[in-house]
Amino acid sequence: MKIAILGLGVIGTTYAYAFQKAGHQVEHVLRDSKKSTAPKELSVDLLDGRYHSKGENKHDTYEVHVAEADSEYDFIFLSVRHGFVKEAVETLRKNNIKGTLVFFCNFWDTREEVQEWAGDYDYILAFPTAGGHMQEDHLDGVLFDHLMLEGEQKAHISNYADLTDLLTSADLKWEVPHDMVEWIWIHMAINAGVTSTAARSGNLENPEELALNLMNSSSELSLAIKAIRETLKVVEARGVNLKLYKAELLPYKIPAWIAGKAMKVMFAKNELTRKIMTLHNDKQDIFYCCQSVYQTGQELGVKMPILEANMKGISI
Known part of the structure; x- marks a missing residue:
């Protein structure tokens, strides 16, 4: 599948690494000011919890590919700090980047407000169980074996099965709460x-x-x-x-x-x-x-x- 990650933040990049390793094409949507300085490669230290309950330490590299304007993706993951979500969606719109949005962040807003952020994009709510920090060209992260995902009935997206296929391909499980x-x-x-x-x-x-x-x-x-x-x-x-x-x-x-x-x-x-x-x-x-x-x-x-x-x- 073709996956976009908004920015080059810790959570988005940790999942990007998992998706890339599973054979998917992953690209990062960056601001024009960041495109020229983006690293071509990151060194990765990951405590990976997908295969053993105690996790296993992985030392690896991750290839960074930058998204171009006028591109279309199966899914676009947005893991951004609160207050920047609307701006993030605007960046996608301005660059004519299309795809189903996966909101991957904390918020204290109502569903109506989330709908407003998305505008005319199809979207689904999910929540990551990963974290870490990024220093220069090095990602130090933790990835758990599951994440939270909105149920199919509440999500209203036509490609829900593709999303669960994507997660399965990267050995990620998901839990569906009563209401995301x-x-x-x-x-x-x-x-x-x-x-x-x-x-x-x-x-x-x-x-x-x-x-x-x-x-x-x-x-x-x-x-x-x-x-x-x-x-x-x-x-x-x-x-x-x-x-x-x-x-x-x-x-x-x-x-x-x-x-x-x-x-x-x-x-x-x-x-x-x-x-x-x-x-x-x-x-x-x-x-x-x-x-x-x-x-x-x-x-x-x-x-x-x-x-x-x-x-x-x-x-x-």
Whole structure:
């Protein structure tokens, strides 16, 4: 298949690597200013979780191909920071680049707003389970064996089967939640609980250190669980029926002190989860996530003393 990735960011490029290795033609849509300086090749260090539960370390290279204007693709993956999605779609439109859009990002918006971003493009919502960071011509990433994908009935795209074929060819599984927009809100709420707890004691300048401190302390993790319970109330106040997401939310129902100890053990043993936590270093994304949930909670009158205290301690 012919696949486009918007930009040369960590998540898009990690999946691009998996698709290229599976034999697909992958190209990156870059701004004119970036085209001349784009590397021809990236060195890749990947903790790959597709074949073993503990993951395997891969050292490889990835060939970077740049997309031309007036091109057509089977799928165009957009993994961009919030606030830039509309602009990203505009870039595609301006360059007359066609294909089904796969929105691959965090957002706190409604389905109607997402529809507005897409305009006349067909689109589907999905969510990556990958992360890492990029330095110069080197990608240091983590890739899990599955991702989240909107169900066929809600997606309204004619080439849904092609998308699942693409994922299967790259040895990726997918899970379909009850509703993808609500699932992303829940994911953001959980993130806000965790990252606000990690960051409350310091500056977001060094997210890796904050993540390590959190993962090594069962009492900090217990506090994060309590913060998550508050942030989930914000999602509930937005009209989401949390009973439809029982499996995802089970860990946050058990007593916080037990959950904190269990999470500490899990982080110590699971290198994939540990590494994705320490490699998530996009300060703006972390702050957007916490701020969005907190602001909505205030607007909807949700009591959230722990999140409030956490937010007071965060500096960016």
